[in-house]
Amino acid sequence: MEINPQEWCSKEPIHIPGGVQPHGMLIAIDKTGVVQYVSENLAVASGIPAHEILGNNVRLLSEFFGKKASSNFVMDLIELASQDEQMRPLNPYAIRMGDTPFNLIITQSDSLYILDIEPEESNLFEDPQNLVGASLSQMLADRDLDTILENTVVQIRKVIGYDRVMIYKFHRDGHGEVVAEDYAMELESWLGLHYPAADIPAQARELYKVNLVRLIADVGSSPAALLSNNDAPLNLTGSSLRAVSPMHIRYLKNMNVASSFSVSIIVDGALWGLIACHNYSPRFINFRQRETAKLIGQVLSSCVGMRDQEAVQKERIKLQGIIMEVTRSLQHNDRIPALVDDCGEEILRGFRASGFVLYFEGGIYSVGNVPTADQIEQIANQFAVVDDHSYIRSNKAMRDFTFTEFDNVSFAGVLSCRLTHGIKDCLILFRPEQASTVKWAGDPTKLISIDEEGQPFISPRNSFDQWVQECSGQAEDWTDVEIEVFVKIRDELNFAIGRKIEELRLLNEKLRDAYAELDSFTYTVSHDLKTPLTAIRAYAELIQRKSTEPTVFDMAEKIRLSAVRLNQMVQTVLEYSKVGQKFVNKQRVDMAVLITEIKDHLLMGRVNDNLNLEVVNTPELEGDPILLFQVFLNVIENAVKYSHKQHVPTVIIEGASTDQETIYRITDNGVGISVQQQDKIFDLFSRVGDVGEFEGTGVGLATVRKIMTRHGAEITVESTLGSGSTFILRFPKEIVA
Template sequence: MEINPQDWCSKEPIHIPGGVQTHGMLIAIDKAGVVQYMSENLSAASGIAAQDILGNTVCQLSAFFGKKEDSNFVLDLIDLATQDDIVKPVNPYPIRINNTAYNLIITPSESLFILDIEPEDSNLFEDPQNLVGASLSQMLADRDLDTILGNTVVQIRKVIGYDRVMIYKFHRDGHGEVVAEDYAMELESWLGLHYPASDIPAQARELYKVNLVRLIADVSTAPAQLLSNTERPLDLTHSSLRAVSPMHIRYLKNMQVASSFSVSIVVDGLLWGLIACHNYSPRFINYRQRETAKLIGQVLSSCVGMRDQEAIQKERIKLQGIIMEVTRSLQHNDRIPALVDDCGQKILQGFRASGFVLFFEGAIYSVGDVPAADQIEQIANQFAVVDDHSYIRSNKSMDDFTNTELNSERFAGVLSCRLTHGIKDCLILFRPEQASTVKWAGDPNKLVSIDEDGQPFISPRNSFDQWVQECSGQAEDWTDVEIEVFVKIRDELNFAIGRKIEELRLLNDKLRDAYAELDSFTYTVSHDLKTPLTAIRAYAELIQRKSTEPMVFDMAEKIRLSAVRLNQMVQTVLEYSKVGQKFVNKQRVDMSLLIAEIKDHLLMGKINDNLNLQVLSTPELEGDPILLFQVFLNVIENAVKYSHKQQVPTVVIEGDSTGQETVYRITDNGVGISEQQRDTIFDLFSRVGDVSEFEGTGVGLATVRKIMIRHGAEITVESKLGSGSTFVLRFPKEIVA
């Protein structure tokens, strides 16, 4: 059976240990003052049997607390500490038991009140309150954080007199490191040693955030069990007497520690670290002395927070310039990917990265050392797995990107930020491996043992000899500021994309209006031109009938033919303008029937009797049957027209349908199209070859392209002068009107 020590330790319910440390006693009462729980050592101290205490009011213990027998002072203290249903006791409350000074500490716990009873007498020879002012001055005498931490351990040790005082800093993965220490001369240094996260599991770290000081006075004493008339365990989260986990007791004993004391360092609501104190003989510190140490811890927490904020602000200012460069690039370039060329090197320098990638619209734009294209796309695909995150952060890619075989030396660190929810477009930074040596206080892997019932259990380390681990495949971690700035770069990019989309939308609206106006103008002008053209033609024919002079007759004939040609051009322009106004009536079209009709039409009027018109597969299309007929008639008719001078004119029509689109290819063996003409072949009035050899107006293919656009389709041409042409018509399966 494989056991993860960190997971195993984190499941231990250390907030309900069922007992208290024996240097004190505990009572838990409800709001009416009825005793619901008590520590077993209370009976021996008070001389009252447990069954006579449980279920009765706490008033019966007034004499034991050195008060009058009929005193209700405990409930009076609670009532005095209650304001708007919020209980804020002013602890401690002095009491005397058998002429010995004790402190009563009241804390609320769910619907109960816990009464911790501790001795006032302490193992400290001097009240630390007399030293705290000078100690704080010494602590904060320098601005450098490492120096402040070093000063703190020296001053804390002076105040509480423990054999060893350390500052233990938590890393992002939960493991800790000794970053400052002061210790008795006969002891060895632990500075720089690392401790696994399972030494202080997650639920213990949460308790350290609630109780800022924690005392274990004597690890060798067994806890006093809690007694109650109910089987429900008592939550001792807020109790200063809470018993210690047996595993932690064994852990301290393995280090030969007899007493421990800790002060939490909490910065912005997070447990930054601990002031951890060890003594090699039992040691008790009373409540007021612990509060003095807590004050020092709170001052240190504020100092650490300020120094961290200064470092963060300095880093933020350094990286802010990159955001400005990105913004400037996006404002001055029409192409979004241009920012990689403009700002790539500065991004690499600012983020201490080795590679930068913009994955945008399926294309990869990069600078520096980056993985292969398929690996980059796999990283982009990770956002489909972590849909609730806008970025992915990793300093050990081989663990976090198991499906992507990244080179762990070159790409150990990855920071990826998604551009928009639901798509793969993203920004990615890479960092190389930063090989390091970590010195652990003993083998960080706790031993799995088997108990007498054959069940596995975790036993703490027996050896704390330095254990060296060579770490590879791991990069320097990304800081919160780097992530914050990287997300801001993403936001600038999204803003620029949104701005360009809006610009395109406005431009499209203007173009749509302009095209509509142009269509209307073209239709009106073309329609109005037909009347004078008809008159010109009629007058030319009249001149021919009236005149007997051959020269006049010929001139009139030229006028008549020009009017006929111009009338044909006007008619085609009218048809072209109507395409933009016509509603696309989408339906399934049987292309075999449509092309057969076109074939019959062309064979009836063929110029070359050797015309070979081949129709192969004809998959059906979805679109307007009238407009599709116009498309295929124009393209096939052109293929026949421009190949009719060949000995055997050949035109092949073939369609192919896939899951995404249907493609028709219409190939001829005609005159072909030059490279220059291919660029303008679909423009209005554009014609191919010698215009004197082939009839036409140059409007047909322009009309075809317009119809294709209305269908969300595309037409292209593949051709070489003198070698025929192939027109490729691509129709998507979902038609866009």
């Protein structure tokens, strides 16, 4: 059975321990003042049996608290503290039990009020309030954070007199490190030692954010049980007397610690660390003294926050220049990937990275040392798996990217940020391994013991001897500022992509309008030309009929033939313009029927009786049947025309279909097309070869390409001059009109 120590420890219900530390007593009352819980030691001390206290009004204990029997001072205090709908108790409230002074501390727990009763007497001989002013001055005498932390532990130890005072800083994964300490001469230093996250599990760290001070007065004492008339556990989150987890007691005993005291360091709402204090004999400090220590902790929290903010701002300013360079590059380049060439080196320097990748529209653009294309593709694919994340952050790639085999040395750190939700396009940074040595207070892995029945259980470490771990395959972690700036670079990239998409959309609209206007103009001009051309032809024929001069007849014949050719050109231009205006009526087209009709038409009017038209395969297409007939008629007719001078003109029509597209190849053994002419044959009025040898207007293939484009399809040619040509028609399975 595999056990995760941190997960196991985090499940312990430490906020409902069912008891209190025995140096104090506790009562929990409802909003009417009726006692719902009482600590066993209070019943003993008051001489009133617990069953008489429970269910009765708290006034029953007024005389025990040194008040008149009729006093309702507890409820009066609660009412005073709750006047503005938020409870702000005037803690502590002084009471006396006999000749002994106590502090009454009121907190709220769900719908109940908890009364902690603690001794006023303390193990401190001097009130720390007299020292706090000078201590704060000494703490803040330097701007360097490390020096401030060192000053703090010295001053805190002077104030509370514990044997050891440490600043314990939490790392991102929850484990802690001693970053400053002051201790009695006979003790050994713990400075620089790391402690696993299971030592202070997640739910304990959450409680440290609620209770800014925590005292365990005597590790060796047994808790006083809480008594109640119901079985529901009492939430003691806000109680200063909350009993201690048995596991934590065992942990402290294994360290030979008899008393501990901690003050939380909270920065921006997060637990940055603790002022952790150990004493090797029991030690109690009262509420006011703990509040003084809390004040020092709050001042330190503000100081740490300010220094952290200064460091963050300095880092942000350094990286801000990269965003400006990225913005400049994107504004001055039409190609998005040009960003890598323009800013790649600066991004590497700014982020202390060894490699940078832009994965964009299936292309990989990189600078520096990056993994293989397959591994980059696998990182990009992760955004389909972690759909709720816009970035992936890792300083241990071998651990976090189990789907691929990364070079453990070169690519230990990965920071990847996707561009747009739902696609794989992303930015990726890489960092090399930063080998390090971590000194642990004991082996952090040895938290699992075996009971008498051979079952595993979590046990606090017995040994805190220094244990050294050599860390490999780990990069320097990415800072929050680096992630913030990297996301901003992503945002700039997305903005530029959006801007270019909008520019293309506007350009397409203008082109669409221009093409529509051109089509309309072409149609109008072509249509209007037909009338004078008809007249020219008619007059030429009239001259031929009336003239007796051979020279005049020949001249009239040339005029007539020129008018006929010009009329044919006008007609083809009309057909070309109609393609742009015609609605594409898509449907399934039986290509066997369509090509057979074309074949019969061409065989009937063939020039060469040896013409060989072969049809190999005819998969169906989706498109406009009239327009598709025009496409195949033009291409096959061209193949026949340019091969008819061969002894056996041969034209092969062969179709094939895949999951993505249907391809038709129309091959002839004709005159072929030169490389120079291949780039122009689909242009309007462009013709191949000797224009006097082969009839045509140069509009047919331009019309074909226009029809293909309207179907979302593509036409290309492969040819060698003198060896025939092959026209390749590619139709996607999902046709775009």
